[in-house]
Amino acid sequence: MKLSDFDIDFIKFKNEKDQFHFEMNNKFFGLKENSLYHSGDIDVAVTCERNENTISVDYVLNGMVTGECERCLDDIELEVKITHNELIKLTPNDSLLTEENYISIHHPVYNVYDTLYEQVCIHMPLRKICENSTKKQECKIDHHLSTSTDEPIEDERWAQLKKIIK
Numbered sequence: 570m571k572l573s574d575f576d577i578d579f580i581k582f583k584n585e586k587d588q589f590h591f592e593m594n595n596k597f598f599g600l601k602e603n604s605l606y607h608s609g610d611i612d613v614a615v616t617c618e619r620n621e622n623t624i625s626v627d628y629v630l631n632g633m634v635t636g637e638c639e640r641c642l643d644d645i646e647l648e649v650k651i652t653h654n655e656l657i658k659l660t661p662n663d664s665l666l667t668e669e670n671y672i673s674i675h676h677p678v679y680n681v682y683d684t685l686y687e688q689v690c691i692h693m694p695l696r697k698i699c700e701n702s703t704k705k706q707e708c709k710i711d712h713h714l715s716t717s718t719d720e721p722i723e724d725e726r727w728a729q730l731k732k733i734i735k
C-alpha cells in the first residue's frame with residue numbers, strides 16, 4: 570500500500586457520478602508519520618459527482634480502529650462510523666493550487682488519504698477509554714479495585730498486586 574493508492578484520477582472519470590472503495594488497515598496507518606493510530610479495519614466508500622468545475626466528494630467510513638485504553642492500557646476497539654462531504658474545485662489557475670480543495674483542471678487528481686486520516690482523528694471519542702470502546706465496559710483495573718471476584722486467575726493477580734503494594 571502506498572499514498573498514491575488513494576489518488577482519484579478524474580481524467581478517467583467518464584460518468585458524472587462514480588464510487589470508489591478503499592480500505593484503512595494497519596498498512597494505511599503505517600503510511601502516516603507519528604500516526605495516532607496503528608491498526609484498524611475500516612471500509613471506505615467514496616462517491617464522487619462531477620459538475621462543471623466542481624466535484625462533490627462523499628465519504629462513508631465504517632469499521633473500527635484499535636488502540637490502548639488511556640486509563641488501564643488494555644487493548645480496545647473504537648467504532649468508526651463517519652459520513653463526510655467535501656467540495657473539490659477544478660481550476661486552470663496554478664496559484665490557487667496551494668489552497669485546500671483545489672486541483673488542476675489539467676491534472677485532475679485528488680488524493681483522499683489525508684481527508685480519511687483526519688476524519689478518523691476528528692471523530693474519535695475525546696477520551697480513549699474502555700467505556701468509550703466497542704466493549705462499552707468500565708476499565709478492568711477499576712473493576713478490580715471496587716469489587717472482589719471469585720475467579721482463581723483474577724485472585725492470583727490480585728494477590729500479586731497486593732504484594733507489590735506492601
Ligand SMILES: [Zn+2]
Binds near residue numbers: 642698707708
Ligand atoms: Zn480501560
